[in-house]
Amino acid sequence: MSSTRGGRWTAWAFLAPVTVYLLACYAYPLYRNVELSLRRYTVRSFVSGGAPFAGLDNYRDVVTHPTFGPALAHTAVFTAVSLLCQFTLGLALAVFFHRHFPLSRTLRALFLVPWLLPLIVSASTWSWLLNSEAGVVNAALGALGLDPVNWLTSPRWSLVSVIVANIWIGIPFNLVVLHSGLQAIPTDVYEAAALDGASGSQRFWRITFPLLRPVSAITLLLGLIYTLKVFDIIWIMTRGGPTDSSTTFATWSYRLGFGSLLPEFGPGAAVGNLLIVVALIGGLSYVRAQRRQRW
Amino acid sequence: MTTSGWRRGVAGVALTALTAVGAVTGCSAADGPAGGAGGAYTVWDPYPQFAGGSDWEKLLQSCGADAGVTVRRTGYDTTDLTNKALLAAQQGNSPDVLIVDNPVISTLAQAGALTSADETKLDTSASAPNLLGAGQLDGKAYGVPIGANTLALWYNKDLLGQAGVDVASIKDWPSLTAALAKVKGAGKKGITFSAIGTEEGSFQFLPWFWGAGAQLTALDSPPAVSALTLWTDWLTRGYAPNSVINNTQTTSWQEFAGGDYAFAENGTWQRANAEKLDFAYGIIPVPASAGGTAPAPTGGEFVALPVQRDTGRYDVSTKLVTCLTSPDNLLKTDTTLSYVAPVAAVQQTQVTADPELKVWVDAVNAAKGRTGDNLGTKYPKIPEQLWTAVQGALSGAKSPQAALSAAQDAAAAATR
Numbered sequence: 203m204s205s206t207r208g209g210r211w212t213a214w215a216f217l218a219p220v221t222v223y224l225l226a227c228y229a230y231p232l233y234r235n236v237e238l239s240l241r242r243y244t245v246r247s248f249v250s251g252g253a254p255f256a257g258l259d260n261y262r263d264v265v266t267h268p269t270f271g272p273a274l275a276h277t278a279v280f281t282a283v284s285l286l287c288q289f290t291l292g293l294a295l296a297v298f299f300h301r302h303f304p305l306s307r308t309l310r311a312l313f314l315v316p317w318l319l320p321l322i323v324s325a326s327t328w329s330w331l332l333n334s335e336a337g338v339v340n341a342a343l344g345a346l347g348l349d350p351v352n353w354l355t356s357p358r359w360s361l362v363s364v365i366v367a368n369i370w371i372g373i374p375f376n377l378v379v380l381h382s383g384l385q386a387i388p389t390d391v392y393e394a395a396a397l398d399g400a401s402g403s404q405r406f407w408r409i410t411f412p413l414l415r416p417v418s419a420i421t422l423l424l425g426l427i428y429t430l431k432v433f434d435i436i437w438i439m440t441r442g443g444p445t446d447s448s449t450t451f452a453t454w455s456y457r458l459g460f461g462s463l464l465p466e467f468g469p470g471a472a473v474g475n476l477l478i479v480v481a482l483i484g485g486l487s488y489v490r491a492q493r494r495q496r497w
Numbered sequence: 498m499t500t501s502g503w504r505r506g507v508a509g510v511a512l513t514a515l516t517a518v519g520a521v522t523g524c525s526a527a528d529g530p531a532g533g534a535g536g537a538y539t540v541w542d543p544y545p546q547f548a549g550g551s552d553w554e555k556l557l558q559s560c561g562a563d564a565g566v567t568v569r570r571t572g573y574d575t576t577d578l579t580n581k582a583l584l585a586a587q588q589g590n591s592p593d594v595l596i597v598d599n600p601v602i603s604t605l606a607q608a609g610a611l612t613s614a615d616e617t618k619l620d621t622s623a624s625a626p627n628l629l630g631a632g633q634l635d636g637k638a639y640g641v642p643i644g645a646n647t648l649a650l651w652y653n654k655d656l657l658g659q660a661g662v663d664v665a666s667i668k669d670w671p672s673l674t675a676a677l678a679k680v681k682g683a684g685k686k687g688i689t690f691s692a693i694g695t696e697e698g699s700f701q702f703l704p705w706f707w708g709a710g711a712q713l714t715a716l717d718s719p720p721a722v723s724a725l726t727l728w729t730d731w732l733t734r735g736y737a738p739n740s741v742i743n744n745t746q747t748t749s750w751q752e753f754a755g756g757d758y759a760f761a762e763n764g765t766w767q768r769a770n771a772e773k774l775d776f777a778y779g780i781i782p783v784p785a786s787a788g789g790t791a792p793a794p795t796g797g798e799f800v801a802l803p804v805q806r807d808t809g810r811y812d813v814s815t816k817l818v819t820c821l822t823s824p825d826n827l828l829k830t831d832t833t834l835s836y837v838a839p840v841a842a843v844q845q846t847q848v849t850a851d852p853e854l855k856v857w858v859d860a861v862n863a864a865k866g867r868t869g870d871n872l873g874t875k876y877p878k879i880p881e882q883l884w885t886a887v888q889g890a891l892s893g894a895k896s897p898q899a900a901l902s903a904a905q906d907a908a909a910a911a912t913r
Contacts, residue, residue: 245608249586268907334739335752355742357894443694444742444892445885445900460580463696463877464604 232478238471248467260468264476267469269446269454277450277480280365281429285422287369292376292421297410299377300384310381317374325438328367329354332439357447360440364448367435372428376421383417384410416495423488427481451477536566538813541582542596543575543798544834552833560820564813579604582803586610591803593814594821596643599631600696600867602799604877606632606639612802613637617811619802619818623840631866632799640801641822644836646765647793647864648704649856654777656685656759664781669788670708670727677736680759687736688760689752691744692728692887699880700794700867701746701762702728702887704783707865708791713872713879716886717898717905723786725897729890742891764796765857768835780856782863792865797836837861878911 239260247253264270299310316324331338332353340350353363395405433452436442442449442457451473459470540557547553554570561568573581579601585591586608605611614621621629621638632640657664660683662676677687691701711721731737746763753761756776771778785791800818802811820826824843831838837857838844844858868876886904889895
């Protein structure tokens with residue numbers, strides 16, 4: 203009897219650090235963020251407290267704000283296009299590197315470089331490459347006899363530019379995860395298929411793709427969460443501009459909260475919470491899909 | 498998967514999502530140095546470029562020694578400092594002395610984070626009124642300017658010579674535009690500036706905006722539209738590069754330093770970098786639309802005393818500020834920062850030592866506080882609309898008139 207009680211205490215003791223950690227570093231910031239978004243904060247009440255409860259006013263303000271529509275559309279396009287291209291290219295490269303050939307390890311390691319670079323370095327490099335006046339890309343276009351394009355400064359191209367940069371940064375992650383997924387597929391399945399006379403594309407679509415499904419799902423889920431919150435690349439390359447043309451929820455939330463002289467913490471937190479909800483929906487549908495698969 | 502497994506899954510996913518977006522909310526853990534330690538007084542400044550052994554650090558230490566305390570200094574990035582100061586005020590661990598960009602003063606004062614000069618008996622009488630204005634709210638001063646800077650037009654003497662432009666002929670907007678046309682005709686580039694979508698962008702636009710006679714209370718007035726049309730036309734005619742839309746003042750300076758540009762709108766703080774240029778340069782004030790000098794916005798930092806729980810600390814803090822802003826020390830500080838002194842007597846000393854500074858001293862004296870135009874704490878709502886309008890017109894998304902009308906509507910709604 204007493205030994206089980208002791209065991210329970212030990213169990214709690216083992217659980218305590220992670221519980222404290224989760225409460226302090228996840229639950230409390232989330233609670234604060236929700237609270238911020240439900241109160242009407244001014245700089246004065248942020249400092250001295252006593253911000254009046256405003257219910258869903260901040261959310262209403264955010265949803266009716268002229269930036270909301272464009273930001274929502276840009277977030278959707280940015281996330282969808284980034285995910286699709288990163289996954290396709292990552293998978294293609296993973297399959298390519300799965301067949302061992304001389305230098306394949308070295309090449310694969312080189313593909314990881316974008317992932318290893320600090321985001322500020324890669325984003326600044328991209329903004330130099332795409333600079334309207336002195337950028338390499340426009341110089342190359344000029345050499346081909348084409349007109350220069352204002353990659354970062356025209357409303358038509360700014361979103362495209364940040365998406366391209368984000369895809370470049372995201373490919374290594376997809377490559378690594380999918381490559382390790384490929385290695386988990388038993389080779390005898392391929393051998394059996396080869397004996398049955400399956401062609402290369404049949405082997406990919408009938409064996410690789412279906413067996414890679416669980417890994418693909420988690421790659422896409424992590425990619426979704428990662429891409430939704432992408433902030434640094436966009437902020438460094440375009441500041442979300444010109445005139446909101448590359449603003450996503452992440453950059454908008456930052457701009458509301460910290461981007462001007464007078465912070466609007468309430469609406470900023472509201473936008474941040476909307477992002478959490480979207481990521482949560484993505485996560486839940488993943489769990490659902492997993493559950494259906496197991497049964 | 499069992500039901501509890503499903504729940505666990507949900508919790509796991511929820512936490513993953515939280516981690517993901519945690520960055521947006523910003524961690525509010527108390528990390529600033531507390532102001533409570535016995536003989537140590539904390540100073541926060543926006544000069545991270547000055548390391549431990551720098552003259553600035555030495556000056557702070559010697560002021561601390563005079564007041565019988567040790568000074569602990571932290572340098573922050575200037576945009577970061579506003580948020581840090583607000584968070585510190587919320588958590589009651591503000592620094593004893595805060596040096597911060599001037600338009601932030603009225604915001605921090607409104608937040609109740611700063612003490613007024615009346616309260617701490619801080620003497621502000623020596624400072625030039627047009628500079629002190631930025632730190633006033635409801636007739637009370639909330640700090641003393643430590644140095645001032647402003648904008649003017651830098652020009653490339655060699656390049657203008659080749660293009661056959663006489664800089665003395667530039668008196669107003671038409672003559673400036675004519676000079677740009679001549680430069681472009683000679684195969685060079687006209688002018689570079691910063692029109693980025695941040696406070697920096699509106700700071701750079703204000704001399705033209707005010708130089709046309711516009712006021713921040715009416716963003717869509719005809720003079721305002723004429724100022725934005727001037728910039729937009731420069732871009733469409735190729736007198737200014739398209740990259741200005743994303744230029745910070747630093748990248749704009751780099752373009753100018755490359756030697757291809759005839760003019761650059763930039764500030765006093767580039768004087769040290771100007772020594773490194775490999776061409777001869779000169780400086781003229783930004784012209785107003787119909788001639789004369791346009792009022793440029795005042796830049797530069799204020800020294801302020803944040804509110805402390807222990808009001809007994811104000812005495813020493815005031816001594817520190819008085820020491821930092823004494824004429825001798827102002828001269829030292831403003832020389833290291835490439836700033837113009839905020840006090841007339843010290844300005845004279847500066848000009849005597851370096852006659853090149855005369856243009857800047859004149860520009861600072863003609864400059865205007867951003868929180869002027871009777872705006873005060875309404876000001877911070879306005880530049881965001883202004884830079885949005887500038888970006889809209891320059892990128893061709895909207896006409897100058899349409900962009901400014903939208904900005905005025907948004908500003909009116911925000912400051913109502």
